[in-house]
Amino acid sequence: MLWKMIRGVLYHQRGKMLLIAFTIALGASLATGMLNVMLDVGDKVNQELKTYGANITVKPKDSSLLSEIYEVGDGEELNASYLSEKDLPKLKTIFWAFNIVDFTPFLEAGVSLPSGHTVKAVGTWFNHHLSLPTGEDLDAGIASMRSWWDITEGSWLDESKEGAEDTVMAGTLLAGQEGWQVGDKIHLVGSREERDVTLTGIYDAGGDEDMGLFAPLDLIQALTDREDKVSSVEVSALTTPDNDLARRAARNPAALSSRDYETWYCTAYVSAICYQIQEAIPGSAASAVRQVADSEGAILEKTQLLMILITVLSLIGAALGISNLVTASVMERSKEIGLLKAIGARDLSITGVILVEILFTALIGSVAGYFVGFGFAQLIGLTVFDSAIEMKPGVIPIVAGLIFLVTMAGSLPAIRMVLRLRPAEVLHGGQ
Secondary structure (H helix, E strand, C coil), rough: HHHHHHHHHHHHCHHHHHHHHHHHHHHHHHHHHHHHHHHHHHHHHHHHHCCCCEEEEEHHHHHHHHHHHHHCCCCCCCCCCCCCCHHHHHHHHHHHHHHHHEEEEEEEEEECCCCCEEEEEEECCEEEECCCCCCCCCECCCCHHCCCCCEECCCCCCHHHHHHHHHEEEEEEHHHHCCCCCCCCEEEEECEEEEHHHHHHHHEECCCCCEEEEEEEHHHHHCCCCCCEEEEHHHHHHHCCCCHHHHHHHHCCCHHHHHHHHHHHCCHHHHHHHHHHHHHCEEEEEEEEEEHHHHHHHHHHHHHHHHHHHHHHHHHHHHHHHHHHHHHHHHHCHHHHHHHHCCCCHHHHHHHHHHHHHCCCCCCCHHHHHHHHHHHHCCCCHHHHHCCCCCCCCCCHHHHHHHHHHHHHHHHHHHHHHCCHHHHHHCCCCC
Protein backbone atom coordinates (compact mmCIF):
# COMPACT_ATOMS: atom_id res chain seq x y z
CA MET A 1 0.00 0.00 0.00
CA LEU A 2 2.79 2.38 0.97
CA TRP A 3 4.65 1.91 -2.31
CA LYS A 4 1.42 2.36 -4.28
CA MET A 5 0.91 5.72 -2.58
CA ILE A 6 4.52 6.73 -3.24
CA ARG A 7 4.27 5.71 -6.91
CA GLY A 8 1.02 7.67 -7.19
CA VAL A 9 2.60 10.81 -5.72
CA LEU A 10 5.71 10.46 -7.90
CA TYR A 11 3.51 10.11 -10.98
CA HIS A 12 0.80 12.70 -10.29
CA GLN A 13 3.20 15.28 -8.79
CA ARG A 14 6.22 14.38 -10.89
CA GLY A 15 6.87 18.04 -11.73
CA LYS A 16 7.28 19.06 -8.09
CA MET A 17 9.16 15.89 -7.21
CA LEU A 18 11.61 16.53 -10.06
CA LEU A 19 12.10 20.07 -8.78
CA ILE A 20 12.73 18.73 -5.26
CA ALA A 21 15.22 16.19 -6.64
CA PHE A 22 16.88 18.93 -8.71
CA THR A 23 17.15 21.23 -5.68
CA ILE A 24 18.68 18.46 -3.59
CA ALA A 25 21.03 17.54 -6.46
CA LEU A 26 22.29 21.14 -6.58
CA GLY A 27 22.95 21.17 -2.84
CA ALA A 28 24.59 17.74 -2.94
CA SER A 29 26.77 18.65 -5.92
CA LEU A 30 28.09 21.81 -4.29
CA ALA A 31 28.65 20.03 -0.97
CA THR A 32 30.42 17.13 -2.71
CA GLY A 33 32.57 19.40 -4.86
CA MET A 34 33.57 21.72 -2.02
CA LEU A 35 34.26 18.91 0.47
CA ASN A 36 36.41 16.93 -1.98
CA VAL A 37 38.38 20.03 -2.91
CA MET A 38 38.66 21.11 0.74
CA LEU A 39 40.04 17.73 1.84
CA ASP A 40 42.51 17.67 -1.05
CA VAL A 41 43.32 21.36 -1.24
CA GLY A 42 46.05 21.20 1.41
CA ASP A 43 48.49 19.34 -0.81
CA LYS A 44 47.41 21.36 -3.86
CA VAL A 45 48.01 24.70 -2.14
CA ASN A 46 51.31 23.47 -0.73
CA GLN A 47 52.40 22.29 -4.17
CA GLU A 48 51.56 25.70 -5.62
CA LEU A 49 53.45 27.52 -2.86
CA LYS A 50 56.47 25.23 -3.27
CA THR A 51 57.15 26.93 -6.60
CA TYR A 52 57.92 30.10 -4.65
CA GLY A 53 60.68 28.71 -2.48
CA ALA A 54 61.62 26.32 0.29
CA ASN A 55 59.95 26.26 3.68
CA ILE A 56 62.83 24.59 5.59
CA THR A 57 66.49 25.59 5.82
CA VAL A 58 69.16 23.18 7.04
CA LYS A 59 72.51 24.51 8.26
CA PRO A 60 75.43 23.17 10.28
CA LYS A 61 74.50 23.25 13.96
CA ASP A 62 77.55 25.30 15.02
CA SER A 63 77.11 28.01 12.41
CA SER A 64 73.37 28.15 13.08
CA LEU A 65 73.91 28.77 16.80
CA LEU A 66 76.56 31.43 16.20
CA SER A 67 74.38 33.14 13.60
CA GLU A 68 71.55 33.41 16.13
CA ILE A 69 73.83 34.73 18.89
CA TYR A 70 75.66 37.29 16.78
CA GLU A 71 72.88 38.02 14.27
CA VAL A 72 75.04 37.10 11.31
CA GLY A 73 73.54 37.73 7.86
CA ASP A 74 73.19 35.19 5.09
CA GLY A 75 76.29 36.35 3.31
CA GLU A 76 78.63 36.17 6.33
CA GLU A 77 80.47 33.25 7.89
CA LEU A 78 81.71 32.98 11.44
CA ASN A 79 83.39 29.61 11.15
CA ALA A 80 84.10 26.83 8.71
CA SER A 81 81.26 24.49 9.68
CA TYR A 82 79.76 22.50 6.84
CA LEU A 83 77.39 19.67 6.12
CA SER A 84 78.42 16.65 4.08
CA GLU A 85 76.97 16.39 0.59
CA LYS A 86 76.98 12.60 0.95
CA ASP A 87 74.45 12.87 3.81
CA LEU A 88 71.83 14.73 1.78
CA PRO A 89 70.06 11.62 0.37
CA LYS A 90 69.19 10.79 4.00
CA LEU A 91 66.55 13.51 3.76
CA LYS A 92 64.45 10.98 1.85
CA THR A 93 64.75 8.33 4.58
CA ILE A 94 62.89 10.15 7.37
CA PHE A 95 59.34 9.25 8.46
CA TRP A 96 57.88 12.00 6.25
CA ALA A 97 60.18 11.29 3.30
CA PHE A 98 57.37 11.43 0.73
CA ASN A 99 56.42 14.91 1.95
CA ILE A 100 59.84 16.22 0.94
CA VAL A 101 59.25 17.13 -2.68
CA ASP A 102 62.55 18.86 -3.46
CA PHE A 103 65.79 20.04 -1.90
CA THR A 104 69.06 21.57 -2.99
CA PRO A 105 72.40 22.36 -1.27
CA PHE A 106 74.34 25.62 -1.44
CA LEU A 107 78.01 26.47 -1.05
CA GLU A 108 78.98 30.13 -1.26
CA ALA A 109 82.44 31.42 -2.14
CA GLY A 110 84.14 34.54 -3.42
CA VAL A 111 85.77 34.20 -6.84
CA SER A 112 87.86 36.67 -8.81
CA LEU A 113 87.05 37.72 -12.38
CA PRO A 114 89.42 38.87 -15.14
CA SER A 115 88.14 42.41 -14.56
CA GLY A 116 89.57 42.32 -11.05
CA HIS A 117 86.15 42.21 -9.37
CA THR A 118 85.41 39.63 -6.69
CA VAL A 119 81.86 38.28 -6.81
CA LYS A 120 79.85 35.77 -4.86
CA ALA A 121 79.59 32.41 -6.59
CA VAL A 122 77.06 29.88 -5.32
CA GLY A 123 77.54 26.21 -5.94
CA THR A 124 74.31 24.20 -6.07
CA TRP A 125 72.41 21.46 -7.82
CA PHE A 126 70.35 22.37 -10.86
CA ASN A 127 68.64 19.14 -11.93
CA HIS A 128 70.81 16.72 -9.99
CA HIS A 129 69.81 13.07 -10.37
CA LEU A 130 69.79 10.99 -7.20
CA SER A 131 69.40 7.24 -6.80
CA LEU A 132 68.20 6.99 -3.22
CA PRO A 133 68.75 4.15 -0.74
CA THR A 134 64.99 3.51 -0.83
CA GLY A 135 65.20 2.64 -4.53
CA GLU A 136 63.55 5.91 -5.52
CA ASP A 137 64.99 8.15 -8.24
CA LEU A 138 64.78 11.92 -7.80
CA ASP A 139 65.84 14.97 -9.81
CA ALA A 140 66.45 17.72 -7.26
CA GLY A 141 67.81 21.21 -7.60
CA ILE A 142 67.39 24.91 -7.94
CA ALA A 143 65.78 24.77 -11.39
CA SER A 144 62.49 23.67 -9.85
CA MET A 145 62.87 25.56 -6.55
CA ARG A 146 63.51 28.87 -8.32
CA SER A 147 61.04 28.38 -11.14
CA TRP A 148 59.94 32.02 -10.93
CA TRP A 149 63.38 33.24 -12.07
CA ASP A 150 63.25 34.81 -15.51
CA ILE A 151 65.90 33.35 -17.83
CA THR A 152 66.52 36.38 -20.02
CA GLU A 153 69.19 34.75 -22.20
CA GLY A 154 70.19 31.16 -22.75
CA SER A 155 68.66 28.44 -20.58
CA TRP A 156 68.88 26.75 -17.22
CA LEU A 157 72.13 24.91 -16.65
CA ASP A 158 71.57 21.21 -17.39
CA GLU A 159 73.73 18.88 -15.30
CA SER A 160 72.92 15.91 -17.54
CA LYS A 161 74.75 17.46 -20.50
CA GLU A 162 78.39 16.66 -21.20
CA GLY A 163 80.72 19.37 -19.90
CA ALA A 164 78.08 20.83 -17.57
CA GLU A 165 80.64 20.88 -14.73
CA ASP A 166 82.40 23.78 -16.50
CA THR A 167 79.35 25.98 -17.10
CA VAL A 168 77.80 28.75 -14.99
CA MET A 169 74.79 31.08 -14.89
CA ALA A 170 75.08 34.81 -14.18
CA GLY A 171 72.64 37.38 -12.83
CA THR A 172 71.46 40.15 -15.14
CA LEU A 173 73.23 42.92 -13.18
CA LEU A 174 76.56 41.09 -13.13
CA ALA A 175 76.33 40.13 -16.80
CA GLY A 176 75.53 43.73 -17.73
CA GLN A 177 78.40 45.06 -15.61
CA GLU A 178 80.92 42.66 -17.19
CA GLY A 179 79.44 42.81 -20.70
CA TRP A 180 78.87 39.05 -20.86
CA GLN A 181 76.79 37.20 -23.44
CA VAL A 182 75.61 33.59 -23.43
CA GLY A 183 78.42 31.37 -24.72
CA ASP A 184 81.24 33.60 -23.42
CA LYS A 185 84.25 32.03 -21.72
CA ILE A 186 84.87 33.32 -18.19
CA HIS A 187 88.06 32.80 -16.19
CA LEU A 188 87.29 32.17 -12.51
CA VAL A 189 89.95 32.24 -9.81
CA GLY A 190 89.18 30.55 -6.52
CA SER A 191 91.15 30.07 -3.31
CA ARG A 192 92.54 26.74 -4.50
CA GLU A 193 92.52 26.71 -8.30
CA GLU A 194 91.28 28.59 -11.35
CA ARG A 195 89.19 27.43 -14.26
CA ASP A 196 87.70 28.60 -17.56
CA VAL A 197 83.94 28.16 -17.69
CA THR A 198 81.19 28.85 -20.24
CA LEU A 199 78.22 31.10 -19.54
CA THR A 200 75.11 29.06 -20.34
CA GLY A 201 72.35 31.37 -19.09
CA ILE A 202 71.53 34.81 -17.66
CA TYR A 203 68.78 35.01 -15.05
CA ASP A 204 66.75 37.78 -13.46
CA ALA A 205 65.93 36.85 -9.84
CA GLY A 206 64.85 40.32 -8.79
CA GLY A 207 67.20 40.39 -5.79
CA ASP A 208 70.82 40.27 -4.63
CA GLU A 209 71.33 37.09 -6.64
CA ASP A 210 71.45 39.23 -9.82
CA MET A 211 74.98 40.33 -8.86
CA GLY A 212 76.26 36.76 -8.49
CA LEU A 213 77.05 33.53 -10.23
CA PHE A 214 75.37 30.15 -9.84
CA ALA A 215 77.46 27.13 -10.74
CA PRO A 216 77.45 23.34 -10.27
CA LEU A 217 78.28 22.40 -6.70
CA ASP A 218 81.29 20.30 -7.78
CA LEU A 219 82.83 23.33 -9.51
CA ILE A 220 82.70 25.60 -6.45
CA GLN A 221 83.92 22.77 -4.22
CA ALA A 222 86.93 22.28 -6.50
CA LEU A 223 87.71 26.02 -6.77
CA THR A 224 87.71 26.43 -2.98
CA ASP A 225 89.11 23.05 -1.85
CA ARG A 226 85.88 22.08 -0.07
CA GLU A 227 85.03 18.71 -1.58
CA ASP A 228 81.85 17.08 -0.22
CA LYS A 229 81.00 20.23 1.75
CA VAL A 230 77.85 22.37 1.65
CA SER A 231 77.05 25.40 3.78
CA SER A 232 73.25 25.05 3.75
CA VAL A 233 70.37 23.10 2.26
CA GLU A 234 66.94 24.38 1.27
CA VAL A 235 64.11 21.86 1.60
CA SER A 236 60.64 22.09 0.10
CA ALA A 237 58.19 19.94 2.07
CA LEU A 238 54.44 19.44 2.20
CA THR A 239 53.34 20.33 5.72
CA THR A 240 50.28 20.49 7.94
CA PRO A 241 49.36 23.91 9.39
CA ASP A 242 50.61 24.40 12.96
CA ASN A 243 48.30 24.10 15.94
CA ASP A 244 48.88 24.39 19.70
CA LEU A 245 50.58 20.97 19.84
CA ALA A 246 52.98 21.89 17.02
CA ARG A 247 53.86 25.20 18.68
CA ARG A 248 54.54 23.50 22.02
CA ALA A 249 56.68 20.86 20.32
CA ALA A 250 58.64 23.50 18.42
CA ARG A 251 59.64 25.06 21.74
CA ASN A 252 60.68 21.81 23.44
CA PRO A 253 59.76 18.33 22.13
CA ALA A 254 61.11 16.74 25.31
CA ALA A 255 58.42 18.48 27.37
CA LEU A 256 55.61 16.65 25.56
CA SER A 257 53.88 13.64 27.03
CA SER A 258 54.56 10.33 25.27
CA ARG A 259 51.11 10.42 23.64
CA ASP A 260 51.48 14.04 22.44
CA TYR A 261 55.01 13.32 21.22
CA GLU A 262 53.81 10.37 19.14
CA THR A 263 50.96 12.43 17.67
CA TRP A 264 53.30 15.32 16.84
CA TYR A 265 56.05 13.08 15.42
CA CYS A 266 53.57 11.24 13.17
CA THR A 267 51.94 14.42 11.83
CA ALA A 268 53.52 16.44 9.01
CA TYR A 269 54.03 19.60 11.06
CA VAL A 270 56.98 21.65 9.83
CA SER A 271 58.57 21.37 13.30
CA ALA A 272 58.26 17.55 13.21
CA ILE A 273 59.89 17.38 9.78
CA CYS A 274 62.69 19.68 10.95
CA TYR A 275 63.23 17.47 14.00
CA GLN A 276 63.45 14.33 11.86
CA ILE A 277 65.87 16.01 9.44
CA GLN A 278 68.17 16.80 12.37
CA GLU A 279 67.98 13.15 13.41
CA ALA A 280 68.92 11.98 9.89
CA ILE A 281 71.74 14.41 9.04
CA PRO A 282 74.60 14.53 11.58
CA GLY A 283 75.51 17.98 12.92
CA SER A 284 72.58 19.73 11.29
CA ALA A 285 70.11 22.32 12.54
CA ALA A 286 66.85 22.52 10.57
CA SER A 287 64.53 25.49 10.93
CA ALA A 288 61.32 26.59 9.24
CA VAL A 289 61.23 29.60 6.96
CA ARG A 290 58.42 31.15 8.98
CA GLN A 291 57.23 33.57 6.32
CA VAL A 292 56.57 30.66 3.97
CA ALA A 293 55.33 28.15 6.56
CA ASP A 294 52.94 30.63 8.20
CA SER A 295 51.65 31.81 4.83
CA GLU A 296 50.88 28.23 3.83
CA GLY A 297 48.83 27.70 6.97
CA ALA A 298 46.98 31.02 6.68
CA ILE A 299 46.16 30.56 2.99
CA LEU A 300 45.01 26.98 3.57
CA GLU A 301 42.78 27.93 6.51
CA LYS A 302 41.16 30.80 4.62
CA THR A 303 40.63 28.63 1.54
CA GLN A 304 39.01 25.89 3.60
CA LEU A 305 36.87 28.43 5.47
CA LEU A 306 35.65 29.86 2.15
CA MET A 307 34.68 26.40 0.93
CA ILE A 308 32.86 25.61 4.18
CA LEU A 309 30.89 28.86 3.87
CA ILE A 310 29.97 28.08 0.25
CA THR A 311 28.83 24.59 1.32
CA VAL A 312 26.75 25.92 4.23
CA LEU A 313 25.10 28.62 2.10
CA SER A 314 24.30 26.14 -0.67
CA LEU A 315 22.69 23.76 1.82
CA ILE A 316 20.66 26.58 3.39
CA GLY A 317 19.45 27.53 -0.08
CA ALA A 318 18.57 23.89 -0.77
CA ALA A 319 16.64 23.68 2.52
CA LEU A 320 14.60 26.78 1.66
CA GLY A 321 13.85 25.44 -1.80
CA ILE A 322 12.78 22.06 -0.41
CA SER A 323 10.58 23.80 2.19
CA ASN A 324 8.69 25.76 -0.46
CA LEU A 325 8.25 22.80 -2.78
CA VAL A 326 7.17 20.32 -0.11
CA THR A 327 4.75 22.85 1.40
CA ALA A 328 3.20 23.47 -2.01
CA SER A 329 2.89 19.70 -2.56
CA VAL A 330 1.13 19.25 0.81
CA MET A 331 -1.24 22.12 0.06
CA GLU A 332 -2.23 20.50 -3.25
CA ARG A 333 -2.88 17.21 -1.43
CA SER A 334 -4.75 18.77 1.48
CA LYS A 335 -8.05 17.07 0.50
CA GLU A 336 -6.34 13.71 0.20
CA ILE A 337 -4.68 14.16 3.59
CA GLY A 338 -7.95 15.39 5.13
CA LEU A 339 -9.75 12.31 3.80
CA LEU A 340 -7.09 10.02 5.25
CA LYS A 341 -7.48 11.68 8.63
CA ALA A 342 -11.29 11.44 8.38
CA ILE A 343 -11.21 7.66 7.87
CA GLY A 344 -8.93 7.19 10.87
CA ALA A 345 -5.35 7.62 9.66
CA ARG A 346 -3.07 8.89 12.38
CA ASP A 347 -0.84 11.95 12.05
CA LEU A 348 2.25 9.78 12.57
CA SER A 349 1.31 7.49 9.67
CA ILE A 350 0.54 10.36 7.29
CA THR A 351 3.75 12.17 8.30
CA GLY A 352 5.73 8.98 7.77
CA VAL A 353 4.33 8.52 4.26
CA ILE A 354 5.19 12.10 3.29
CA LEU A 355 8.72 11.80 4.73
CA VAL A 356 9.32 8.52 2.90
CA GLU A 357 8.24 10.17 -0.36
CA ILE A 358 10.55 13.14 0.23
CA LEU A 359 13.49 11.01 1.36
CA PHE A 360 13.09 8.72 -1.65
CA THR A 361 13.19 11.76 -3.89
CA ALA A 362 16.17 13.10 -1.92
CA LEU A 363 18.03 9.81 -2.44
CA ILE A 364 17.65 10.09 -6.20
CA GLY A 365 18.71 13.75 -6.17
CA SER A 366 21.67 13.21 -3.85
CA VAL A 367 23.08 10.30 -5.90
CA ALA A 368 22.89 12.38 -9.06
CA GLY A 369 24.28 15.40 -7.20
CA TYR A 370 27.23 13.44 -5.83
CA PHE A 371 28.50 12.45 -9.27
CA VAL A 372 27.89 15.93 -10.66
CA GLY A 373 29.69 17.39 -7.64
CA PHE A 374 32.69 15.13 -8.11
CA GLY A 375 32.89 16.27 -11.72
CA PHE A 376 32.67 19.85 -10.46
CA ALA A 377 35.59 19.13 -8.09
CA GLN A 378 37.67 17.82 -11.01
CA LEU A 379 36.90 20.98 -12.97
CA ILE A 380 38.15 23.11 -10.07
CA GLY A 381 41.27 20.96 -9.67
CA LEU A 382 42.21 21.03 -13.34
CA THR A 383 41.42 24.73 -13.75
CA VAL A 384 43.05 26.05 -10.59
CA PHE A 385 45.73 23.47 -9.74
CA ASP A 386 46.33 21.71 -13.08
CA SER A 387 45.76 18.34 -11.41
CA ALA A 388 42.85 16.06 -10.61
CA ILE A 389 41.14 16.02 -7.21
CA GLU A 390 41.37 12.72 -5.37
CA MET A 391 38.03 11.07 -4.62
CA LYS A 392 37.62 10.93 -0.83
CA PRO A 393 35.42 8.00 0.33
CA GLY A 394 34.77 9.82 3.61
CA VAL A 395 32.84 12.51 1.73
CA ILE A 396 30.01 10.08 0.90
CA PRO A 397 28.67 9.63 4.48
CA ILE A 398 29.22 13.34 5.20
CA VAL A 399 27.17 14.40 2.17
CA ALA A 400 24.52 11.78 2.94
CA GLY A 401 24.21 13.09 6.51
CA LEU A 402 24.05 16.71 5.37
CA ILE A 403 21.41 16.00 2.73
CA PHE A 404 19.33 14.07 5.28
CA LEU A 405 19.46 17.00 7.72
CA VAL A 406 18.69 19.52 4.99
CA THR A 407 15.75 17.45 3.71
CA MET A 408 14.31 17.03 7.19
CA ALA A 409 14.78 20.74 7.95
CA GLY A 410 13.10 21.69 4.67
CA SER A 411 10.20 19.34 5.39
CA LEU A 412 9.42 20.72 8.86
CA PRO A 413 7.03 23.50 7.72
CA ALA A 414 5.05 20.99 5.63
CA ILE A 415 4.90 18.53 8.53
CA ARG A 416 3.59 21.25 10.83
CA MET A 417 0.90 22.01 8.22
CA VAL A 418 -0.08 18.33 8.10
CA LEU A 419 -0.34 18.14 11.89
CA ARG A 420 -2.52 21.28 12.05
CA LEU A 421 -4.79 20.26 9.18
CA ARG A 422 -8.40 19.67 10.26
CA PRO A 423 -10.40 17.23 8.07
CA ALA A 424 -13.72 19.07 8.55
CA GLU A 425 -12.27 22.38 7.36
CA VAL A 426 -10.51 20.83 4.38
CA LEU A 427 -13.36 18.63 3.21
CA HIS A 428 -16.16 21.12 3.83
CA GLY A 429 -17.11 23.20 0.82
CA GLY A 430 -14.61 23.56 -2.02
CA GLN A 431 -11.55 24.06 0.11
